[in-house]
Amino acid sequence: MNRLSCKRTIATVTSTRAEYGLLRGLLQKIQASPALELRLVVTGAHLCGRLGRTVAEIEADGLPIAARLPILDETCPDEPVARTIARTIAVFDDEFTAHRPDAVLLLGDRFEIFAVAVAAAARHIPIAHISGGDVTLGAADESYRHCITKMAAVHFPSCADSAARLLRMGEAPDTVFCVGGLGDENIRTLPKMSREELCRSTGFDLMQPFGLVTYHPETACDAGDPAAQADALCRAMTAVPGVFWLITGSNADAGGAVCTAKMQDFAASHPDRAGFINSLGLRRYLSAMNYAAVVAGNSSSGVVETPTFGVPAVNIGSRQAGRTLCANVICCEASAPAIEAALRRALTPRFRQIARTAQSPYNGGDTSARIVKILETFDFSRPKVFYDGPGTGSGRA
Known part of the structure; x- marks a missing residue:
């Protein structure tokens, strides 16, 4: 808890243009919340020249950037992912040591986000995870996403199928909130x-x-x-x-x-x-x-x-x-x-x-406002348990 303002500090990490596009409206609502303090950390492709240095889009929106943490090697576009993950863990361990938030909000499944989750989990900082429970069999993101799920304290899946999958993965029902997709909300609300x-x-x-x-x-x-x-x-x-x-x-x-x-x-x-x-x-x-x-x-x-x-x-x-x-x-x-x-x-x-005639399964209504309300009130001090299903009880993870 931010001792000066009595607000919860929510560190939110963005590493790609696509991810930021999804997070943009949610970040604005976190910033406006009287109960939350946004700490926006920009990393990855946003700070990489060969990938367009898309931090300019964040700057143009006027969102306050608390930290810019480069993790990609500009000179080596095909650097092994394991090396980038190792560097990212070290960089974010330093970040979370210097600026410990009340929770870290992460979206998706990329290897950079997985590395951030590892750094947060190792420091016993609660993780709130958006878009867990999805399936992408043709990408290594599949395993990264599910690993983040097992480290996260609270989950914001984008559709009913993903929410059900989280329960089958052993996540407690009262930590899983099917809020819909941020992308769907953007489409419905952003002027074109x-x-x-x-x-x-x-x-x-x-x-x-x-x-x-x-x-x-x-x-x-x-x-x-x-x-x-x-x-x-x-x-x-x-x-x-x-x-x-x-x-x-x-x-x-x-x-x-x-x-x-x-x-x-x-x-x-x-x-x-x-x-x-x-x-x-x-x-x-x-x-x-x-x-x-x-x-x-x-x-x-x-x-x-x-x-x-x-x-x-x-x-x-x-x-x-x-x-x-x-x-x-x-x-x-x-x-x-x-x-x-x-x-x-x-x-x-x-x-x-x-x-x-397509009917989107990702329409959750006011998705970003629902996430903010949960971030304001969720008990992040509760121990994580493994949910075995109805009537079977649960044991501490």
């Missing part, structure tokens, strides 16, 4: 650009039919070659006529730099058919999704957020395998013929009509 504004902002003609494309490397142990998969996507985009491809950069995972380079080369080689922007930022990204004829790639947003818009989505490969899917999503393998066929189907009037 007009199509004309989007054209001016990106510098591309998006009055024509366009596809929004984000492709990340697969990181499961049996993942294929990211360069070959990115090439397959580029060949498929070339083969599908009548569509301009608006492409964003890949993430900081191993192989991400290769995927980004492939997409940049494709856009440079097809200036009349494609444009590349490393990071669109939240408002431009959601605005682009709103007007897109199709959303393609393997980003979680293609599965989780497109149903709210009712836009067709093509989910490539296995990175998002296991997530709850809606009627607007077509899944395909990461080969050029399969991607081309899926894109062509997604662009048909018949499938567009199917996509419009």
